Amino acid sequence: MKKVLSLALGVFTAIGGFIDIGDLVTDALIGARFGLALVWVTVVAVIGVALYSEMAGRVAVVTRRTVFDLIRERMGARVGLATVVVSYLVNAIALVAELCGIALAIELLTDVHYLLWVPPVAFLAWLVVWRVPFAHMERAYGLAGVALFVFVVAVWHLGPDWGRMAHDVTHPELPYGEGLPTYFFYALVMLGAQMTPYEVFFFSSAAVEHHWRAKNLTEVRMNCWVGYPIGGILAIGIQVVAYQVLQPAGIQVEHLSQTVLPVVLALGKVGFALAILGIVAAVFGSTLETLLSSSYTVAHHFGWTWGKAARPADASRFHTLVLITLLAAVAVALTTVNPITITIYAVYLGAAVLPVTYLPILVIANDRRYLGERVNGRLANAVGFVYLLIVLAGALAALPLLIATKAGL
Amino acid sequence: MTDLLDAGLELLDRQVLDSRGTPLGKVDDLLFTEADANGPPALTALLIGQRAFGARLGGRLGQWWTRLAERLSGRQGPFEVPVAAIDEIGTVVRLSSPAEAFPRLTAPERWLRRNVVSRLPGAFRESD
Numbered sequence: 001m002k003k004v005l006s007l008a009l010g011v012f013t014a015i016g017g018f019i020d021i022g023d024l025v026t027d028a029l030i031g032a033r034f035g036l037a038l039v040w041v042t043v044v045a046v047i048g049v050a051l052y053s054e055m056a057g058r059v060a061v062v063t064r065r066t067v068f069d070l071i072r073e074r075m076g077a078r079v080g081l082a083t084v085v086v087s088y089l090v091n092a093i094a095l096v097a098e099l100c101g102i103a104l105a106i107e108l109l110t111d112v113h114y115l116l117w118v119p120p121v122a123f124l125a126w127l128v129v130w131r132v133p134f135a136h137m138e139r140a141y142g143l144a145g146v147a148l149f150v151f152v153v154a155v156w157h158l159g160p161d162w163g164r165m166a167h168d169v170t171h172p173e174l175p176y177g178e179g180l181p182t183y184f185f186y187a188l189v190m191l192g193a194q195m196t197p198y199e200v201f202f203f204s205s206a207a208v209e210h211h212w213r214a215k216n217l218t219e220v221r222m223n224c225w226v227g228y229p230i231g232g233i234l235a236i237g238i239q240v241v242a243y244q245v246l247q248p249a250g251i252q253v254e255h256l257s258q259t260v261l262p263v264v265l266a267l268g269k270v271g272f273a274l275a276i277l278g279i280v281a282a283v284f285g286s287t288l289e290t291l292l293s294s295s296y297t298v299a300h301h302f303g304w305t306w307g308k309a310a311r312p313a314d315a316s317r318f319h320t321l322v323l324i325t326l327l328a329a330v331a332v333a334l335t336t337v338n339p340i341t342i343t344i345y346a347v348y349l350g351a352a353v354l355p356v357t358y359l360p361i362l363v364i365a366n367d368r369r370y371l372g373e374r375v376n377g378r379l380a381n382a383v384g385f386v387y388l389l390i391v392l393a394g395a396l397a398a399l400p401l402l403i404a405t406k407a408g409l
Numbered sequence: 410m411t412d413l414l415d416a417g418l419e420l421l422d423r424q425v426l427d428s429r430g431t432p433l434g435k436v437d438d439l440l441f442t443e444a445d446a447n448g449p450p451a452l453t454a455l456l457i458g459q460r461a462f463g464a465r466l467g468g469r470l471g472q473w474w475t476r477l478a479e480r481l482s483g484r485q486g487p488f489e490v491p492v493a494a495i496d497e498i499g500t501v502v503r504l505s506s507p508a509e510a511f512p513r514l515t516a517p518e519r520w521l522r523r524n525v526v527s528r529l530p531g532a533f534r535e536s537d
């Protein structure tokens with residue numbers, strides 16, 4: 001029974017970890033603009049992130065080595081450093097977006113300007129990293145994040161036309177007035193939002209923080225192959241309600257309130273309350289994950305003591321970096337930078353660094369000196385290789401698409 | 410340990426732990442010396458720390474990195490861990506003594522503990 005409970009809790013944390021501000025914004029934005037024409041990207045992304053998280057998690061439980069350890073070991077000092085710098089920046093920019101995201105969600109509830117909520121939310125995040133045990137932290141935001149299922153419930157309440165929806169998903173079509181480059185730009189944004197590199201770093205670091213061993217492989221696999229797909233269903237739910245409500249009304253998503261609008265229309269005040277609860281919980285979870293991941297990557301690259309299991313005094317470099325990162329993110333957020341714009345850029349940069357983070361994972365997951373009998377099977381290698389090509393193509397196309405579409409305008 | 414060891418692949422950039430499992434850094438570079446004029450160069454020490462890492466990076470960035478690290482630490486040259494201090498080489502490099510035996514390696518960690526982290530309440534309490 002205890003085992004079942006622990007597995008279920010793990011799945012919840014994976015759901016909470018999958019949905020972040022990038023998903024909430026891009027899913028609604030894309031649903032409103034392209035209808036269901038990009039749902040296939042979510043399916044592709046969920047399989048990819050589950051596959052690589054499972055590999056990274058397996059390596060972490062068997063050898064206690066995390067992704068950035070491996071990147072440095074396999075790619076050398078220069079490429080390793082470049083990857084760390086870019087990943088750190090991606091995580092830090094994402095952290096700014098997540099902080100603004102929670103603050104915006106609280107603004108919807110309280111009518112107090114979001115910038116006033118940024119410092120207290122950041123302080124709370126620091127307090128959690130400083131004091132709260134890792135497992136408690138994950139469970140709290142994982143369980144509360146389940147409230148996001150209102151988006152899926154709302155799909156039914158809005159009277160869906162299943163036949164037409166199935167047709168739209170399987171026969172993606174460009175809406176009138178949209179160009180093909182813009183379509184692919186947003187496909188890449190969605191891929192970046194859902195295959196965020198921090199999910200894989202965080203998952204492999206979390207396996208070490210949980211003190212998981214080889215016997216915990218079931219937990220790793222459940223989290224990846226059940227948790228992420230459920231997160232994917234939530235993401236598709238957000239796209240579908242935007243397609244049902246926002247697209248016919250011609251509403252462009254420029255604010256978090258528009259993500260919530262369809263739920264309010266379908267389920268009223270209760271829906272609104274649950275949606276805000278779910279958003280705050282899931283985005284607070286992502287705030288912690290991006291904050292920790294940014295410092296994990298640097299600590300793993302240089303081989304410092306890291307993590308929440310040690311006393312802060314014993315991991316002083318790690319905790320100093322957490323503090324500096326958080327203060328910098330708050331400072332950037334307070335410049336009144338547009339949170340939606342910064343979210344899109346964070347997601348986009350993320351897509352560009354995926355190949356360098358995935359390649360070492362695939363290589364190590366095949367190395368018998370590390371994993372013994374637990375190396376990848378043929379299927380995992382074949383699919384893993386296809387995904388490596390996908391993310392490589394995405395990274396190469398990223399800059400030309402950004403310029404050609406003027407960032408999706 | 411009669412097998413061949415590819416130092417570039419199996420030693421360079423590996424995690425270094427002390428005898429109790431505390432992380433001390435990465436193998437940032439390797440020091441080889443020639444015992445006599447005719448013999449092959451032999452591995453004498455692991456180089457650890459930002460000064461060694463700067464040298465590894467090479468180029469202008471590497472020079473700049475090394476100079477910054479020298480200024481911050483007030484010392485010249487990288488920290489050397491003699492080969493004799495290595496206990497085991499596997500997926501990590503384990504040393505045979507505890508961290509206290511390498512005070513220069515733990516200096517940045519101790520400086521930040523004293524000047525930043527320990528000033529915040531709860532720094533010495535475990536959260537688990």
